Amino acid sequence: MTTPLEIPGFTHLYSGKVRDLYAPEGRDDQLLLVASDRISAFDFILDPPIPDKGTVLTQLSLWWFDQLADLVPNHVVSTDVPDVVAGRAVLVQRLDMVPVECVARAYLTGGGLREYVADGTVSGLALPDGLRDGDRFEEPLFTPSTKAPMGEHDEPMSYEAVEAEVGPEMAARLRDLTTRILARGNEIAGERGILIADTKVEFGLDASGAIVLADEVLTPDSSRFWPADQWEPGHTQPSFDKEFVREWLLSSESGWDKGSGEAPPALPADVVERTRAKYVEAYERLTGRTF
Numbered sequence: 001m002t003t004p005l006e007i008p009g010f011t012h013l014y015s016g017k018v019r020d021l022y023a024p025e026g027r028d029d030q031l032l033l034v035a036s037d038r039i040s041a042f043d044f045i046l047d048p049p050i051p052d053k054g055t056v057l058t059q060l061s062l063w064w065f066d067q068l069a070d071l072v073p074n075h076v077v078s079t080d081v082p083d084v085v086a087g088r089a090v091l092v093q094r095l096d097m098v099p100v101e102c103v104a105r106a107y108l109t110g111g112g113l114r115e116y117v118a119d120g121t122v123s124g125l126a127l128p129d130g131l132r133d134g135d136r137f138e139e140p141l142f143t144p145s146t147k148a149p150m151g152e153h154d155e156p157m158s159y160e161a162v163e164a165e166v167g168p169e170m171a172a173r174l175r176d177l178t179t180r181i182l183a184r185g186n187e188i189a190g191e192r193g194i195l196i197a198d199t200k201v202e203f204g205l206d207a208s209g210a211i212v213l214a215d216e217v218l219t220p221d222s223s224r225f226w227p228a229d230q231w232e233p234g235h236t237q238p239s240f241d242k243e244f245v246r247e248w249l250l251s252s253e254s255g256w257d258k259g260s261g262e263a264p265p266a267l268p269a270d271v272v273e274r275t276r277a278k279y280v281e282a283y284e285r286l287t288g289r290t291f
């Protein structure tokens with residue numbers, strides 16, 4: 001691991017794969033959420049970083065918070081942040097985080113597909129036979145998972161386990177909010193040529209016990225974005241943002257063997273540049289703004 005950035009007035013608390021968390025010195029009711037330019041694929045953090053990725057994702061998340069403001073309050077306090085992280089950090093309300101990864105799926109793929117193939121269910125819910133990778137559900141499904149410690153994978157959690165963890169009333173509200181966020185996301189993204197297959201959101205409780213949307217929302221790091229014009233159920237869909245990276249890593253050109261356990265080689269400049277362009281394109285298509 002590299003040493004975290006020194007931010008004047010803030011203490012480093014924690015680093016995830018691609019983001020860092022800081023606490024403002026002298027107040028315990030806020031946090032600074034910093035998005036880096038790091039990118040992960042096949043569970044590795046790749047080298048080099050993708051220029052502007054942290055800024056693009058932070059700005060996209062802020063835009064989505066606004067689009068969702070009538071559904072759920074969010075944790076954003078201010079975008080006035082220290083210069084070293086300008087544009088890619090947000091000052092947020094420090095919440096009591098809900099100990100459940102709230103996942104919604106609008107299309108069958110990934111972990112949902114694996115469960116369906118194994119036993120005909122997704123998050124314990126029986127589905128009709130004959131569904132294929134990439135098929136759309138009538139309505140988004142709530143498929144919660146446990147919050148695994150860093151470096152481990154989240155485990156699927158039954159709805160009953162969520163009820164046991166947070167109580168039936170809170171569980172129902174989390175399910176409702178999570179599926180509505182993805183449905184709203186797809187109403188908006190669909191008009192702009194992007195499908196959001198699934199997404200993971202995090203909620204926290206404020207001092208009054210109200211549910212607040214936290215973390216990042218509907219970004220390519222927390223969701224699967226697919227190009228709508230290439231959607232074709234029956235096989236793995238190309239990823240809107242990471243397809244160049246994945247294709248190159250799996251190609252003979254990279255010389256990397258996914259099964260080797262070795263870290264992948266450094267990405268060539270053109271793969272970095274094309275990947276950056278896809279993040280910017282997602283931002284521009286969704287928001288209608290120029291990056």
Ligand code: Q0Z
Nearest residue numbers: 014015016019020021093094095214215
């Ligand atoms: C988010 C995370 C990381 C970024 C804790 N509003 C909040 N209140 C309390 N805790 C959190 C939040 Cl967003 C919180 N995370 C995930 C880890 C960088 C976000 F290293 N963890």
